[in-house]
Amino acid sequence: MSLRHALLGALADDPRTGYALLKHFEQSLAYAWPASHSQIYPELARLQDDGLIEQTETGPRGSKTYAITETGLAEIRRWLRETEPDRRVRSEAALRAFFLWVLEPEEAAGQLERERAYWRGVLDELERIQAEPTGEGRKARAFRIALEGGLATVGARLEWLDSAIAELGSPEWAARAPD
């Protein structure tokens, strides 16, 4: 039920429309918990049914603004405090690394170079966000902490890719028989 709590957390931050939540997911939360509109809208309806959020406004083009309720705030606090985080991480990119030996070294290195280009782009984007001016409250500080987590992870991945590409280019790989 992470999506439920992700939405609750985003609305605890500030009342937002469904569409604004969708954009928020695309821009920042996507790095931790990607979600599409077809998941978000029905879940918002369920959260409202359960009294954890309420619709406070109807805007132009049928947009609906939701705000978290007291019950909802209690629920996200309970989730953070009382439930054990599911620490499993799913990453197809990491999975592929295990099977690099299936390809010839040059081809494997080529794949990793594409990965590097992609994650460089992500790092640039995160650094761009980091450079933007922010407030000084706890919310802004927490956001910056989360952002630093993203930067650390992506930075480490890039360093790893550099060394992995170098290793694939070393004579040991090329010289040796497939296994």
Next chain:
Amino acid sequence: MSLRHALLGALADDPRTGYALLKHFEQSLAYAWPASHSQIYPELARLQDDGLIEQTETGPRGSKTYAITETGLAEIRRWLRETEPDRRVRSEAALRAFFLWVLEPEEAAGQLERERAYWRGVLDELERIQAEPTGEGRKARAFRIALEGGLATVGARLEWLDSAIAELGSPEWAARAPD
């Protein structure tokens, strides 16, 4: 269809029983793609139906040993070469960082300390695996590269947790109103 290719990759490495694959997932692949027995066994049956793997042996206690076929090997190569990796990463632990401000600073710091303890354990385990002697072929080298990826990621996460915990303990957090 990542599970399918994860199984194919593991069997390309070596023929294995379903149970051995399950253990392999728990021990190494889990860091990239967790999977349970209730997903693995039916998927093996489907892979066999599709001719990508074949059962080569029936062992004690009804265990079944599978080996990859030529078709299966071609399929994993095709997957690695021709399909774009899904680079989305899902991590509840990372998600929770965005909502740290919802808790009081001391409580939030406590949560991060639990995270730190958990990831230290994972780092220890990965370092233990790294210290084990391995072969020198491409498979062993690729495995070590993947392992280094895990070590880099977990190491970066731990460094981030150290700095985040320090920041939550700083006077700015305690002094300031919730927002």
Next chain:
DNA sequence: GCACACATGTAAGTTGTTACATGATTAC
């Protein structure tokens, strides 16, 4: 007037989780 971004929703299918279910061998 037309393209684009805004804005929300549903439906079908796939993937993943949790629980149910069963039986065989090994170590004590």
Next chain:
DNA sequence: GTAATCATGTAACAACTTACATGTGTGC
């Protein structure tokens, strides 16, 4: 004998993806 581990499977449910579907305001 009994507990633990080995070994495989199914079923119900929840979560997620992709495709379908529709309508509104803004800028050119």
